[in-house]
Amino acid sequence: MIYLILFVHFVADFILQTNKMATNKSTSTAWLSSHILVYTLVMSVFGIQYAIVNGLAHFIVDFITSRLTSYFWKKGDRHKFFIVIGLDQFIHTAVLIASMPLLAWGI
DSSP: OHHHHHHHHHHHIIIIIHHHHHHHTTTOOOHHHHHOOOOHHGGGOHHHHHHHHHHHHHHHHHHHHHHHHHHHHHOHHHHHHHHHHHHHHHHHHHHHHGGGGGTTTTO
């Protein structure tokens, strides 16, 4: 089950995130919210409670990490940029796993 969740997360977080969402979510809550709406809708295949919890957590994490990555990218500090990207995905994965009891059909 966890592999399926991680794959769907990958699709929702990367494949379905448009260039506009990716480049503007660090400065615009409207674009960040658009990304989160798509993410939450896709994650709803696992049940509405699971999707909402992960959508809200995703918003909070991306609100912080997108601003940090934007700052480090503009500063030219690629090392810290990728550290934050890795931390972002680690936190998303941890939340996806921790919230598994909310899955519509159980674990």
